[in-house]
Amino acid sequence: MTILELEESKSLEGKVAIVSGGGGHICSTLALGLAKAGCNVVVTDIRKEKADFVAKYICEKTQAKAISLEVDAKNKKSLFMSLDEALSQFGDVDICINGAGTNSAVPFFEIDLENYYEVLDSQLTSTFLCCQVYGSYFVEKKKGCIVNISSASASPPLSKAFIYSAAKAGIVSLTQNLAREWAKSGVLVNAIRPGFFPTEWNRKNFITEEREKAILNHTPAGRFGDPSELVGAVNYLCSDTACFTTGIELTVDGGFGCMTI
Numbered sequence: 001m002t003i004l005e006l007e008e009s010k011s012l013e014g015k016v017a018i019v020s021g022g023g024g025h026i027c028s029t030l031a032l033g034l035a036k037a038g039c040n041v042v043v044t045d046i047r048k049e050k051a052d053f054v055a056k057y058i059c060e061k062t063q064a065k066a067i068s069l070e071v072d073a074k075n076k077k078s079l080f081m082s083l084d085e086a087l088s089q090f091g092d093v094d095i096c097i098n099g100a101g102t103n104s105a106v107p108f109f110e111i112d113l114e115n116y117y118e119v120l121d122s123q124l125t126s127t128f129l130c131c132q133v134y135g136s137y138f139v140e141k142k143k144g145c146i147v148n149i150s151s152a153s154a155s156p157p158l159s160k161a162f163i164y165s166a167a168k169a170g171i172v173s174l175t176q177n178l179a180r181e182w183a184k185s186g187v188l189v190n191a192i193r194p195g196f197f198p199t200e201w202n203r204k205n206f207i208t209e210e211r212e213k214a215i216l217n218h219t220p221a222g223r224f225g226d227p228s229e230l231v232g233a234v235n236y237l238c239s240d241t242a243c244f245t246t247g248i249e250l251t252v253d254g255g256f257g258c259m260t261i
Contacts, residue, residue: 023050179247195253
C-alpha cells in the first residue's frame with residue numbers, strides 16, 4: 001500500500017479529525033491531507049492493520065499526531081468507543097470524514113439479501129451511524145464539520161453497481177437532510193462526489209477494457225482521478241473558509257458530470 005506525498009499546509013492547524021474507512025484507497029490519502037493541513041487524525045477502519053499503517057505513515061511524514069483504532073462503522077457501540085478514545089487522546093473532535101464502505105459486482109438477479117445488506121450497510125448505514133454518533137457531539141458543542149463520501153454513481157446510477165449506487169444516492173439525501181437540520185447548531189454537513197478513482201478491486205471486477213474506454217471517453221480530462229486530487233475539496237469543506245457552506249455535494253470528476261456529446 002502506498003500513500004502519495006502532499007504539500008504541507010496549515011489551513012486546519014489545531015483541529016482534530018476522525019476518518020472512518022481511513023485505511024482505504026481514498027480515505028488514507030484524505031487522512032494524510034488533513035494531517036498535512038495541520039490536523040491531528042484518528043484513523044479508524046475495521047481492518048486494524050491498514051489503520052495502523054496509515055497512522056504510522058502520518059506520524060512519520062508530518063508534524064501531526066495520529067492514532068489508529070479498529071472500528072466497525074456499522075456498529076454504534078464501536079463508534080462511541082472511537083469518539084471516547086479520540087476525546088481522551090486529543091480533548092476534542094472537530095471533523096468527521098465518513099468513508100467506510102464496500103462494493104459488489106454481482107448481477108442484479110443474483111443479488112441475495114446477504115449481499116444487498118452487506119453493501120448497503122457498509123455504505124449508507126455506516127454513514128448514518130457515524131453522523132448520529134459524531135454529529136451528536138458536534139450538535140451538543142454547537143460546532144463541527146462532517147464530510148460524507150458520495151459518488152458519480154449516486155445519480156444517474158452507474159451500471160453494474162446496483163446497491164452501491166442506491167446507497168450513494170441515500171448518502172446524498174442524508175447529507176442534505178442533516179445540513180438543513182443542524183445548520184443553526186453550527187454543524188456543517190457536506191459531501192464530496194468523486195468521479196472515477198479506481199482501486200485494484202474496481203479494475204478486476206468492474207473496469208473491463210471496453211468499460212475503461214467508455215469512462216474515459218465520457219471524462220473531458222481523459223483520465224482517471226488520483227486520490228490526492230480530492231484533498232483540496234475535503235480540506236476546503238473542513239476549513240473555516242467554508243463556514244457558510246453546508247448541504248452541498250462538491251464534485252471532483254474531471255468533467256464527467258458535464259459531458260454530453
